[in-house]
Amino acid sequence: MSISYLEQNRQFHLRNDSISYVFRVLEGGELNHLYFGPRLRDDGPLSDLQEILFRDTLSVSDDRGVFSLEQIRQEYPVAGSGDLRPCALTAHDERGSHAIRLSYAGYTITDGKPPLDGLPATYAEHPGEAQTLDVLLRDDQIGLEMTLSYTLFEHAPVIARSMRLTSAGTHDITIEGAFSASLDLPDSDWDMITLTSAWSRECNVERARLRTGLQGVSSLGGRSSQHANPFIALARPNTTESHGDAIGMTLVYSGNFDADVAVDTMSDARMRIGINPDLFSWHLAPGESFQTPEALLAYSRNGLNELSQTFHELLRTRLVRGPWRGRRRPITLNTWEAFYWDIDEEGMLEVARQAADLGIELVVVDDGWFGHRDWNDTSLGDWTPNREKFPNGLKPLSSQLHALGLKFGLWFEPEMVNPDSALYMEHPDWVLGDTTRELSISRHQYPLDLTKGEVRDYLVDAMSRVIGENDVDYIKWNMNRSLSEVFSDRWPAERQGELQHRYVLGYYDLISRLAKRFPDLLIEGCSGGGGRTDPGILAYAPQTWISENTDAMERVRIQYGTSFVYPLDSMAAHVTPVPNAQTGRVASLKTRGDVAMFGVFGYELDPRTLTDDERRRIHWQIDVVKRFAPLIGNGRLYRLLSPFRRDQMPFDPDDAAWMVVSDNRQEALVGYYRTRTGVNMPVRHLRLQGLRDDLRYAIEEIGFDMPPHRPRYGDELAQVGLALVDGSNCDLHPQIDAGDNLSRIFHLRVCGD
Template identity: 45%
Template sequence: MPCSQRREDPMTSLITVNEDLNQFHLTNGRVSMILKVVEGKLINLYTGAAVPDRADFGYLVDDGFRVQATTADEHGELHIEQSRQEFPEYGRGDFRGPAITVLQGNGSRITDFRYAGYRVAPGKPELEGLPATYAVSTPDDTGAETLSIDLVDDLTGLTATLNYTIFRDEPVIARSVRIANHGDEPVAIERIASLNLDLPDDDYEMVEFTGAWAREREPHRQPLHPGVQSVASMWGASSPYFSPNALFARPDTIEDRGEAFSLSFVYSGNFDLHAEVDAYGATRLQLGINPAGFAWRLAPGESFQSPEALLGYTDRGLNALSQTLHRIVLDHLERPRWARRERPILINNWEATYFDFTEEKLLELARLAHRAGIELFVLDDGWFGRGDHARTSDRAGLGDWIANPERLPEGIAGIARKINEIGMRFGLWFEPEMVNRATDLYEAHPDWVIATPGRESAVYRQQYVLNFANPAVVDHIYERMHAILDGANVAYIKWDMNRFITEAYDATRGAEHQGEVFHRYILGVYALYRRLLAAFPDLIIEGCASGGSRFDMGILAYSPQIWTSDDTDAVERLSIQYGTSYFFPVSSMGAHVSITPNHQTGRSESLAMRGSVAMFGTFGYEMDLTRVGEDELDEIARQVAFFKEHAPLLHNGDLYRLRAPYDHRQAAWMVVSADRAHAIVGDYVILGVPNRHKSRLHLRGLDADAMYRVTTAPGPGLGPDDALRGRLGYSAEDEGIGAETTGTATSAESGTDTKAAPITPGVVRSGAELMHIGINDTNIGPDFASRLYLIDRL
């Protein structure tokens, strides 16, 4: 490789190396990261907006103040405590949190990793046993490049390989670390950060996404302060409480302008994400496996691969950063087989029947669903176990994956065939990581449960966690699931996980390996995903962990959609889906129309409101269609037809957040096609306000110079009908929609007549008007009202 290589056109290298100066510049014209080796240490000179390359960025080396310990002589240029390190260590003069801590045989935790070499490779390597982003290669371009930098600790013989992948088209850098033991003695890795980023100042606000079951991922924003502020999980899963994603935004950064970084963990287990501000106002960001309870024994000749972390950047606001992350998920993380492919609209029987069902009840529900145009029938919990171990409540059956013949006389193959004969695909619920005591599995293998010897085990939902750190457990569950899937036409799996890990202990390994339990467990979960998808590549797996308790980029590598929350109340889902959208695309969010009054909140909302919220997700239903009237069934059919027509736009367009729901008054969002020709706007009233002031909804993402026709969505089930609008005392012109056209809804993609109900009158407005003047949405309706707007360029 030449001493210095510069990018001259879009297809040249994304990574420039000056070997004489040990300097590395990663840039794609949207983001730059500049690294340099100084006195053997890898230093981050700059990360942010793209800058032109130059032969020497050495002027960015900051020697700081010499008031603390340093290994350099008094004339050296590196002061370790105030240097922006890429792989800081414990105990060598930097008193901030380290990226690595290694316990050695003599009890020491001191290491000194120094530069030993680099490699640049096209594309993006896989990570052994772990989910990771990938690059799509073409004959002319690999889509990404990867820089690998080796750092060596001579005393222990440890090598740390830092991998950096920069994508050609997105301002995102993927970072991971691999530790190899080339020494003569075993060590224990007690801390390993997948990403460390030192920033020169603390003028940022941390946006973290917190919540609990049924109220997941609400953003909370606060300025950085001296010391440490963090989010973390110790539940054995990413958890509903704290998300393994965060934003670090300048104080003036808002949706459509300003600078921010994003951190995301491609991992589903315990994590630690934190910011540390030192006494000089510098900020250290770290993301990795939670070090609490973690210790990985590394024998000579062995290596350990950290999960991947993603660093995103924007200088165009938070919404642009979200759109970047959405494209990363769809084009570089999810399996290509389903990432941008439309998935079937489903109905799940859970809220319709819970555990109380017969085969005929299921078939009756399926016939009505098919009549409404629904494409996939999902049989939820309660189909398995036999005799005393039959799953008729949450007390038994979990882990015995064999159909209950009293409920399904012909087994899963029989019910799947009958659903297929109705004209629908068939899906099935599993909770493969758990077991009840009242099961054949537990009676045969009580040692397969995670439990600490001599300690009483906690129980939750009458279930225990299987030890997926034990390969024999994973093998058994795979064989049982494979037998069912291989013997029946199952198109979809709902993979649930309703209990966190307590009394963590791996009975198959000795004391020196007990710090590995949590990580080995999630590696076992990933292994089961991979084996099932290898055997059944067309299978759709929807992740579900008590709702959104494992909504993370690790699971999205295997599941193109995740059940966003067990809270199916449309008003609550406005907040949950809004917060989730900061990192995850619409097509990843499992969202269904559920029963009313809602079973989580007791709130009653119109079918229109429930439908118009769920459409901004992977659309489906959780309700008993045998209990709805003909009018409601017809309305469901209209919703299904509308979603089918517009699903490619809803799932592949660019999402714009227009109005946050957190004041409990209104909310709005929209999706715009890549060519800016079409858009759909969801506009919602949460709580009505009497004699309210005028409100205008300002759209975004349109072509300012183009002319657009604006209509409200067809059918009374998707917006207020004329009678309601009349009672509210406003005209079409009041809402900014004039009476220039009427007709039948037409597909924006194909121009074909959908035979839907007549559209409401529409008007023509310029993109500039719609974005700067907006739409008058003062009088959408009372509490829990909604309207969908269709925006089509002429």
């Protein structure tokens, strides 16, 4: 790992064992991006990677000939400088002029990785595992300074990037758009991959060829949103899960974002990610600074699985922090689908006793425990126990759960307030919105103004009282609506464009203060399901509720897409009753468990209604989950069959598969899922990945009483695969019957000859 600077050529080369990232300083002080990709051996000048051609474009100046920023691959392009493509920075001075000319002014290289003020970011545990390059640029005429930060990790094919702007002179500067990273590429022969969709069908994988123009995904609701995830990837047209080049970008941020690619008429591509410039501006008075969130850029030359594995490892080990990093999370019973709002102490205790008998480790009291809440139209903001449901408060319940050996969890939605609440009656001015107009409302609630310090102080104190007085071990932190009509009477007109970002900063301040007060508290993020599934939240909450959709076969799709960025041990996944509340589908308890085990496992049902057979199955499931939790939580995920593939034959089954392989490749766990069966179907040969060709593996099928499989070498499992035979293949005496919603789990472990 090294960050080198060639003084004579003014070239920076960031290089570790996997990647190289190269840029140089041009004659006029502009930064010219030269390369990002697999590690280059040559550590000398690479300026010839940029072609200088004569075209009918704007020239920077007469004395620099035909040199034009329109045809230069830039490191951080700035609008108002002669580059007419979509840029990374747009700003104007107090006169309204957008003309900005930032020129190189120096650099520093430090060991380690400094934190970002007020924002989540990846970190280095010791200085030797990363280096950080800060490049300073200035526009002396308007007194604007820019610092571009790059962190190179020793063992990861990742560059962490961010940008900081300072008004260092006497001018007021207004930022209109400030992306965290921009990457110029010399061609557009790529497919774009995004994760999009809607509530309860989050993270659908979309892949399309790049075309001329601007394309991408974004959010504008004050959160990362279910509609699009803050992630974008480019893959060569022939790139698969296991082969080919791919570049990925994700944003360590929980608010409005934009991730896009602009292709010009010369087929150059510009990839950007950062805060969405719509509904955003930031006023810099003299001496003030603005810091962008962190972007993570990863490169893979071995397909999309490797790209995802890079993100998984980095997020799991260098973004998640605290005592729950790397630990198995407790087996959870969330009581929402047992009670909905109709909860009370007696019912909770009965459920808790049965949960403890099943082997559950954490019982969560969901919505309805506070104020006088019996529906979603009241009491948000009043974080005190409902005395009709809990006459003695929550402490007796908490104590009895702990006596049973259970952890105690509570649901909160701290960022919202119902008009029917004591908090709203006392502080209507704490609502985020222009109260001179009729405000949009969702679920009978308004967002609180987290840009106000007194609002955050109230929430920290109110939640701390409940958590501290009742020995709460876990909280589920929900946010069930988007922001709209964003306005605050705390801020002047020229700063109203800052509110969306200030809200996110307030959220980070609130959750980080709570985490510091209760360092052992396990926090699960949620926002109407996956509305806040983003890297930013993982710095405070090591797991998120990725969707309100708990149908097992729908969850296969959601977990598959989410895995493009997020590790399995960040995805909360529960077994829920059937018929499923969202789809009406009936899947076996086995299938529901086989999907949920590839995540943070739990249940969301009423144990009082279980049959004896279901109780035995749940005991068994919990033992299996505990057995394989270290492998699932720390292994490498390989996606094998995509539920989003479009190149199926008409008779192909509607199926999906993945597997997790231990770091030493001695062990693996395979999950196969088929939504729809057929008649006289071809046999599915499931080809495995990640195993060593020269090792022989014993194969055990989990959950079906099957005769032992022949041990097989890794090369056979990769080239031939496992033949998945069942009743749909017209087997006369099937050991596994045909049927919809089938799941099969295989455990592989190295065995002797």
